[in-house]
Amino acid sequence: MAPTTPGSALDPALDADEAARSARAARRSAQLLSATARLMERDGSQAVSMQALAEEAGVSVGLIYRYFGGKEDLLFAVITNVLDAFATRVPAAIEAAGDDPVERLAAAFRSYCLVIDEHRHAAVLTYRESKTLSSEHRQQLKDLEVSTSEPLRRLLHEGMESGALTAVDVDLAAYNLLLIAHGWALKHWYFEQSMDIEEYVTKQTALALHALVEPRRRRRYRNLLAVPA
Amino acid sequence: MAPTTPGSALDPALDADEAARSARAARRSAQLLSATARLMERDGSQAVSMQALAEEAGVSVGLIYRYFGGKEDLLFAVITNVLDAFATRVPAAIEAAGDDPVERLAAAFRSYCLVIDEHRHAAVLTYRESKTLSSEHRQQLKDLEVSTSEPLRRLLHEGMESGALTAVDVDLAAYNLLLIAHGWALKHWYFEQSMDIEEYVTKQTALALHALVEPRRRRRYRNLLAVPA
Amino acid sequence: MAPTTPGSALDPALDADEAARSARAARRSAQLLSATARLMERDGSQAVSMQALAEEAGVSVGLIYRYFGGKEDLLFAVITNVLDAFATRVPAAIEAAGDDPVERLAAAFRSYCLVIDEHRHAAVLTYRESKTLSSEHRQQLKDLEVSTSEPLRRLLHEGMESGALTAVDVDLAAYNLLLIAHGWALKHWYFEQSMDIEEYVTKQTALALHALVEPRRRRRYRNLLAVPA
Amino acid sequence: MAPTTPGSALDPALDADEAARSARAARRSAQLLSATARLMERDGSQAVSMQALAEEAGVSVGLIYRYFGGKEDLLFAVITNVLDAFATRVPAAIEAAGDDPVERLAAAFRSYCLVIDEHRHAAVLTYRESKTLSSEHRQQLKDLEVSTSEPLRRLLHEGMESGALTAVDVDLAAYNLLLIAHGWALKHWYFEQSMDIEEYVTKQTALALHALVEPRRRRRYRNLLAVPA
DNA sequence: TATGAATGAGCCTTCATTCAT
DNA sequence: AATGAATGAAGGCTCATTCAT
Numbered sequence: 001m002a003p004t005t006p007g008s009a010l011d012p013a014l015d016a017d018e019a020a021r022s023a024r025a026a027r028r029s030a031q032l033l034s035a036t037a038r039l040m041e042r043d044g045s046q047a048v049s050m051q052a053l054a055e056e057a058g059v060s061v062g063l064i065y066r067y068f069g070g071k072e073d074l075l076f077a078v079i080t081n082v083l084d085a086f087a088t089r090v091p092a093a094i095e096a097a098g099d100d101p102v103e104r105l106a107a108a109f110r111s112y113c114l115v116i117d118e119h120r121h122a123a124v125l126t127y128r129e130s131k132t133l134s135s136e137h138r139q140q141l142k143d144l145e146v147s148t149s150e151p152l153r154r155l156l157h158e159g160m161e162s163g164a165l166t167a168v169d170v171d172l173a174a175y176n177l178l179l180i181a182h183g184w185a186l187k188h189w190y191f192e193q194s195m196d197i198e199e200y201v202t203k204q205t206a207l208a209l210h211a212l213v214e215p216r217r218r219r220r221y222r223n224l225l226a227v228p229a
Numbered sequence: 230m231a232p233t234t235p236g237s238a239l240d241p242a243l244d245a246d247e248a249a250r251s252a253r254a255a256r257r258s259a260q261l262l263s264a265t266a267r268l269m270e271r272d273g274s275q276a277v278s279m280q281a282l283a284e285e286a287g288v289s290v291g292l293i294y295r296y297f298g299g300k301e302d303l304l305f306a307v308i309t310n311v312l313d314a315f316a317t318r319v320p321a322a323i324e325a326a327g328d329d330p331v332e333r334l335a336a337a338f339r340s341y342c343l344v345i346d347e348h349r350h351a352a353v354l355t356y357r358e359s360k361t362l363s364s365e366h367r368q369q370l371k372d373l374e375v376s377t378s379e380p381l382r383r384l385l386h387e388g389m390e391s392g393a394l395t396a397v398d399v400d401l402a403a404y405n406l407l408l409i410a411h412g413w414a415l416k417h418w419y420f421e422q423s424m425d426i427e428e429y430v431t432k433q434t435a436l437a438l439h440a441l442v443e444p445r446r447r448r449r450y451r452n453l454l455a456v457p458a
Numbered sequence: 459m460a461p462t463t464p465g466s467a468l469d470p471a472l473d474a475d476e477a478a479r480s481a482r483a484a485r486r487s488a489q490l491l492s493a494t495a496r497l498m499e500r501d502g503s504q505a506v507s508m509q510a511l512a513e514e515a516g517v518s519v520g521l522i523y524r525y526f527g528g529k530e531d532l533l534f535a536v537i538t539n540v541l542d543a544f545a546t547r548v549p550a551a552i553e554a555a556g557d558d559p560v561e562r563l564a565a566a567f568r569s570y571c572l573v574i575d576e577h578r579h580a581a582v583l584t585y586r587e588s589k590t591l592s593s594e595h596r597q598q599l600k601d602l603e604v605s606t607s608e609p610l611r612r613l614l615h616e617g618m619e620s621g622a623l624t625a626v627d628v629d630l631a632a633y634n635l636l637l638i639a640h641g642w643a644l645k646h647w648y649f650e651q652s653m654d655i656e657e658y659v660t661k662q663t664a665l666a667l668h669a670l671v672e673p674r675r676r677r678r679y680r681n682l683l684a685v686p687a
Numbered sequence: 688m689a690p691t692t693p694g695s696a697l698d699p700a701l702d703a704d705e706a707a708r709s710a711r712a713a714r715r716s717a718q719l720l721s722a723t724a725r726l727m728e729r730d731g732s733q734a735v736s737m738q739a740l741a742e743e744a745g746v747s748v749g750l751i752y753r754y755f756g757g758k759e760d761l762l763f764a765v766i767t768n769v770l771d772a773f774a775t776r777v778p779a780a781i782e783a784a785g786d787d788p789v790e791r792l793a794a795a796f797r798s799y800c801l802v803i804d805e806h807r808h809a810a811v812l813t814y815r816e817s818k819t820l821s822s823e824h825r826q827q828l829k830d831l832e833v834s835t836s837e838p839l840r841r842l843l844h845e846g847m848e849s850g851a852l853t854a855v856d857v858d859l860a861a862y863n864l865l866l867i868a869h870g871w872a873l874k875h876w877y878f879e880q881s882m883d884i885e886e887y888v889t890k891q892t893a894l895a896l897h898a899l900v901e902p903r904r905r906r907r908y909r910n911l912l913a914v915p916a
Numbered sequence: 917t918a919t920g921a922a923t924g925a926g927c928c929t930t931c932a933t934t935c936a937t
Numbered sequence: 938a939a940t941g942a943a944t945g946a947a948g949g950c951t952c953a954t955t956c957a958t
Contacts, residue, residue, distance in 0.1 A: 021942085044361045046275030050928060060944045062930080071928070127415070128357045132273045166439065168456060169432055171423070176436065179412050180405055186356075187404060194400070203398050207405065210395065211440030250917085278952055280920095289919045291955080300953065479921090502819045504733030508949060518923045520951075529949065585873070586815045590731045624897065626914060627890050629881070634894065637870050638863055644814075645862060652858070661856050665863065668853065669898035708938085736931055738941095747940045749934080758932065 041121035086148040101159040112181040117197040123185040270350035315377040330388040341410040352414040499579035544606040559617040570639040575655040581643040728808035773835040788846040799868040804884040810872040
């Protein structure tokens with residue numbers, strides 16, 4: 001190997017510095033997003049001071065402004081984070097579910113619920129705090145919401161075309177599914193007493209498919225439709 | 230008329246004054262609740278100042294403190310107002326629906342939706358702002374929520390006992406119905422483009438009953454289960 | 459006199475209230491302007507906190523925002539105040555000075571200096587802090603400055619036309635006179651040791667007229683041109 | 688060349704390094720002073736952040752603290768820089784002007800104006816920002832100001848003794864000359880539309896000498912007293 | 917009752933300064 | 938020598954609440 005000039009872009013020491021720095025930045029950023037989601041979900045975004053956020057995340061107030069433009073940007077980033085998780089995870093889950101339209105729909109719904117469970121605090125913010133954002137951010141959120149819920153609508157549509165699902169208002173049904181997925185986060189304090197996320201998914205899937213699957217096809221999906229005792 | 234001493238407690242003129250005063254008080258109180266619901270739904274409770282509320286309601290800032298204890302009490306009153314409407318209207322609607330358990334359930338759900346439509350701004354606050362209340366108020370709200378949703382749970386339970394409804398998790402089903410009723414307020418900006426409250430109720434009722442009614446009983450409720458074109 | 463209905467617009471009690479209120483408002487406003495001029499001149503506008511201004515003026519921080527839009531508006535008001543005094547007092551002094559163009563010029567200059575002496579703190583701000591204002595305010599200030607210095611330029615012009623003054627660059631000479639008038643405020647800490655405003659005016663007038671008056675007319679203005687011992 | 692041990696104190700290569708280093712240091716220092724003057728004159732010293740200064744000068748924030756003690760020291764250095772230029776350039780210009788007291792005075796005034804023109808941004812800071820300095824720095828500035836203006840006072844005094852100049856208050860006349868020299872920087876945005884520094888100097892010199900030169904001596908200085916068309 | 921002037925604690929944000937690398 | 942991430946004190950401004958009228 002030829003010796004590299006110090007300061008060269010290929011200098012492994014510099015690369016290591018770079019890497020270490022950006023790793024720390026990523027860690028801090030995640031720390032901040034998580035602290036923000038937790039506190040804002042608990043008290044409401046307006047009731048949480050930047051001071052409190054800084055303390056919860058273990059950084060100084062000023063540093064938040066190095067990573068995010070301000071309080072609103074921070075909230076926006078928290079919410080965007082969840083929607084990004086939907087955009088990544090849901091299509092993957094659908095792919096992994098095989099070819100049957102109903103199985104794919106069930107997998108999509110399950111994936112939504114699991115993402116919400118993993119980002120429970122942030123998921124609540126999606127519903128509760130979007131009105132406090134600037135109109136530009138709100139518009140971006142609506143666009144993201146539309147695109148992340150697109151898979152659900154597509155699956156419902158395909159299911160009906162294939163005769164597996166009863167004909168219903170696709171937008172309405174898709175919205176109900178999303179709402180119910182969010183329900184796990186919204187009423188977690190209540191449901192957690194009697195069930196975990198898996199049971200929630202199973203029961204809600206059964207209820208939803210009862211409403212959606214064509215009566216003649218029910219036998220085929222009896223495992224999904226069966227309500228656990 | 231017998232001459233009365235001015236200031237006498239029995240003075241009918243004063244009674245009239247008294248009545249006029251309390252009428253004005255009631256009007257102002259309603260005005261304040263409505264202005265509060267409208268502004269807080271639009272901007273979030275923390276973003277609305279008492280000054281703005283006073284102006285919107287056409288009273289002075291100081292007067293708000295005569296009618297309500299403060300900002301939080303005002304928000305609490307707005308929310309309580311909706312829950313009171315549920316407590317009054319839903320049982321009445323159930324009574325008026327006759328004896329059939331499924332018809333009664335449909336009537337109850339319809340009543341929830343109509344109350345939400347009438348208090349659309351306030352209904353959103355129920356979801357979005359309860360976290361900003363004091364813990365005592367929040368506890369009162371939880372209790373109220375449980376008692377106002379009790380009819381739904383009771384009807385679901387009776388329906389299952391009578392064999393009209395499939396056996397499902399009553400709490401879950403009741404919660405879903407409430408969530409979907411609130412959905413009309415939460416996504417009103419979207420749904421209003423394509424339907425009114427009656428269509429929303431009809432379609433959601435059909436979807437819900439598809440999920441809940443025993444397959445063998447469906448023919449009896451085909452008018453409720455039919456989805457409008 | 460006919461008895462007036464309580465609440466009538468002519469009710470003297472209400473008028474008195476009105477008057478008392480606006481009198482207090484005017485007093486507060488003046489208090490605030492004076493405190494602002496004093497502190498800002500001493501420390502520079504940016505170094506003075508709203509807290510400090512409130513304390514100096516004997517009001518609360520919040521009240522400042524009822525009278526002025528904010529810190530910048532307050533500074534702008536202070537500066538505008540001086541320029542208004544120029545606009546009012548200088549023309550009056552010119553009128554009172556009779557018909558002779560040189561006498562009128564001397565009276566104008568004297569008036570500028572006296573106004574500056576009365577608003578010494580604020581006058582310094584005119585020079586030192588205009589760069590910290592918004593561009594709109596700065597433009598308004600330039601316009602005001604042009605119009606308040608207009609009399610000087612007009613008198614110089616008339617004096618030259620009449621042959622009393624040597625032909626010089628009017629803009630330059632006018633600017634010099636203004637600069638020197640401000641000089642009393644800018645270097646007050648130094649000059650106050652050796653002279654008062656009257657002596658400053660007399661000496662500067664003599665110097666200026668030496669530069670401006672036509673040699674042949676000097677005898678006529680020897681009282682203005684004479685330097686006191 | 689004899690081989691030298693790297694790191695030796697006598698290593699000529701290190702001397703070269705040393706020289707290069709100090710040259711770079713001088714360049715950076717000058718760059719910083721210039722950037723500071725420019726930005727602070729434009730926005731006011733308090734409105735300019737160290738971060739902005741670092742960026743404008745092309746160095747890191749931390750490095751500023753190696754060259755200067757802090758923000759205030761930097762401002763002080765900028766101002767001192769101008770006063771140093773006065774102290775160096777003005778006496779030289781006087782020397783070069785020959786023996787005539789009036790010619791020497793005109794040369795001194797011209798030199799003041801030229802230095803101000805060369806340090807226009809910094810010159811404004813002298814007037815506008817000295818109040819933001821610590822009292823020690825402010826005192827140093829006053830002393831420097833007195834000593835840099837000493838030549839003017841001395842020339843005025845000598846001119847009067849020699850009979851070339853009318854007897855006037857020396858302090859006042861000297862101050863006026865300085866004020867008018869600064870005027871070029873203070874109102875540069877206005878004067879630059881109609882004249883350059885040479886024309887400004889010529890016209891102001893003529894005006895000043897009209898005020899100062901003994902009537903009997905005027906013919907001798909008619910070239911200085913003549914106002915250009 | 918009713919008003920709205922007045923208060924002042926608390927919030928978001930900035931930025932001079934430090935220090936580990 | 939040089940960097941720039943990190944700190945945290947301080948500032949402008951808002952607004953819930955009070956109280957004199």
